[in-house]
Amino acid sequence: MSIAMNWVGGEPICALITGARCIDPRTGLDQLADVLVVDSCIAEVGAVGSLTAPSEASIINAEGLIVMPAFTDPHVHLRTPGQEHKESLATGTRSAAAGGYCQLLAMPNTTPPIDSPEILRGVFSRLAEEAVIPVGQLACITRGMEGSQLTEMGLMAEIGVAGFTDDGLPVTDAGVLRRAMAYQRLHGLPIALHEEDPSLSAGAPLNEGQISAKRGLRGSPGIAESTMIERDCAIAELESAQIHVQHLSAARSVDAIARAKQSGVSVTAEASPHHLLLTEAACDTLDTRAKMNPPLRFEEDRLALIAGLRDGTIDCVATDHAPHSKDEKSEPFEIAPFGTTGLETAFAVLNQELVGNRDLDLSTLIERMTSGCVPFGLEPPMIKQGEPANLVVFDPEESWIAGEDGWESRSENCCFTGRSIKGRVVMTIASGVLVHRSGRLSGGEQL
Amino acid sequence: MSSETPVLDQDGMQRALTRVAHEVVEQNPDAEIALVGVQRRGAVLARRIHPLLEELHGREIPIGDVDISLYRDDVASRPAAPVVHATHLDFPVAGKTVVIVDDVLYTGRTVRAAIDAVFAFGRPAQIKLAVLCDRGHRELPIRPDHVGKNIPTAHDDRVNVSVVEIDGNDSVVIASR
């Protein structure tokens, strides 16, 4: 059984990327270097000017730019099937390519939910027709995401599902979740969990705090998340299961993950750029772009998430890219759907805010941005001879305003819209194929 | 360039008001007169002539004032909502000869609004109009019954009436552009 990564594919490029600062935390690389890409792989990495390119190779002058392994995101909503008015597989993956991603894992909370081998096959074939970068697909833990009956996990594992989740909803019934974890021994695929105790969060469109109090809205406290994480880590320990906890938002959740890891639970965790950079203050004007689940919380939560990302308690960054149409997000705050897009801004804003403020070093950020698919058993991209060519070229000097030139995504509900950002992805190579290129990059025009 | 031409000084104003008071009594000898000033300077002028009027008429004359802000026909087209002053009409107007007093008669729109305002309090027997100055340029079929002074003006002139009670001095001045 192996994970199916479906996409359109394309003609691999033959190119010499020259003069960039090349950084790969996994190989310890951080120097000015040339990278030669041939036959979908990294053919050679060497000192500037030392490599001999084949005559057909394009020369990409990357002086002043940064070359990194391309990013992987374990948590995006691509909305196929049934919600194509929010995003298509083409626009969603183009959005990812523009943000420097070479691999995505898509969530199954679609219409209908992806909860059977038949629907899963359908999505695989659509991905093969539309996706511009490789995409793995998760399927539901429970039928119809109703939280009671398990899906045919074994059959879906046989055809290449990447894992299981009811993301968007928690599995509230501990007994059901326990059976799902026990059943994992049959297929071995990780279970990804949206952690939320609905008895504490029901009807709450935002964090419980001063803004909810002022606006007369129900608020969801951080313990709505952390208590469920504690429960589920205990179940995972009992069943020796492997779980991946999605989109941490609260300081207590980081503590819960740290404790579980210490006691040997096989748990990984992700955090999203919006939870790492924003607080509930972003909801002050009831801007629906700042409405997400879990909600933006307090500064102390944000700082705990950053600390967790730094020390590895949080394994990776996940955007939870959640596109919604303008009409849907124009409803009043309580009615508008949860979620923000994030693929096109993730690395650039995190680099600006976390690396720029020295909360995180660049090498750690790259490691967390590229580790997203690791919990699901995929190899992370590396800048190393013989590895698949998954590369991102980043211009640290380009200044732009998020959303000003529109988005690759079909939706524009990005919580970072309007933010001035310094640094932008200018080129993305996924499995040797050029999937994104900004007009500002010089050299290699024939590509 | 604007220039200011004095029309009435303190004495002139007093003489004009006295004449108006005499006219009102002479032309309405048997009427139950009531005096209603238009906020704000018309109300001041009404209070000025009130004692003389009572003396000449030989009986008590009720006095009140109306604010016409809520009766204007241009409420929607002004840059900001006007200040609404109090209206004081604490006597029954039904059957009375109500004399509306204002400082300047111009387009007639203020008087029309004042007539509406009076009607909100009941049905008077007659309404008469007394003004300190008539500057012409009517836009409505309204004519004064008693005029202190007729002042020929150009359309874009301004007629500025000052009264001691509000402005610190008594005068009428034409400001031309």
Place this chain on the structure above:
Amino acid sequence: MKDLISIDQLGRAGIERILARANEVSQVASREVQKVPALRGRLVANLFYEASTRTTSSFELAAKRLSADVITLRASGSSVEKGESLKDTITTLSAYSPAAIVLRHPCAGAAALVAGWTDAAVINAGDGAHAHPTQALLDVHTLVNRIGDLTGKRIWIVGDIAHSRVARSSAVAFGLMGARVTLCGPPTLLPPGIGAALGCETSTSLERLGEADVVYGLRMQLERMEGVAIPSLREYSSYYMIDSGRLSSNQLVMHPGPVNRGVEISGAVVDGPHSLISEQVASGVAIRMAVLFELLAGGDVSKQHHETVMA
């Protein structure tokens, strides 16, 4: 000022301006003809997504006293969840060219959203549990007319703070006028952070109620409370009901209505000499006339050539 969305936007000066206007326009009710032509030919559209006989009729009467045309649209609660979106409803309504839209909606922030979608003046007549600025204005109007300057006065707002837009608006308005406000209710109906958010003190007990100059009772939503936020209405009343035993003779009592007699406030107190409740209702029309006049009189710069005509 195009819209009236929340009391914060007015500040003390704005509140005082509207109170002064309310005092003048309230005279209209004492005339033989209780109507002035100020807003003749202009349309006021009441759009109510929640039932409220009291607020709709108060806005209707205020608009009619100013000679505006009035239409009142009542949308049922379910049509909020499904069917036409709020934006589409506003677009449809805009076809009638209303001068003002008076909106009552179950969602916080709805009035602010609508204000961005229409040229009409938007008056928030309640958005969820967030704001109800005309209620706050009429509360301040009533109280100032009775006791004058509110500076340093202590006002206790008692009851279901969590679900009350009245508490959120009136507490802020009283505060802007210089009063010191305490929010009091059962811990389950006093949301964390509410004191800091509104600049008030909070209390879960009526023990210090004696310090209050004014006691403002809030309506209990009977149907949704019992067994959820409070164990029983009986228990609630025994701790929080405003009755003559808990009041001294120099304390005034207010309530936004409708009153649940014997639950949040005793019948004797409602009918007693210290109750301002009927004054609040009377103030409602004057305040809404003042707000409509404030927002609708003036502002159309394109027609300013008329302005000099009326000397």
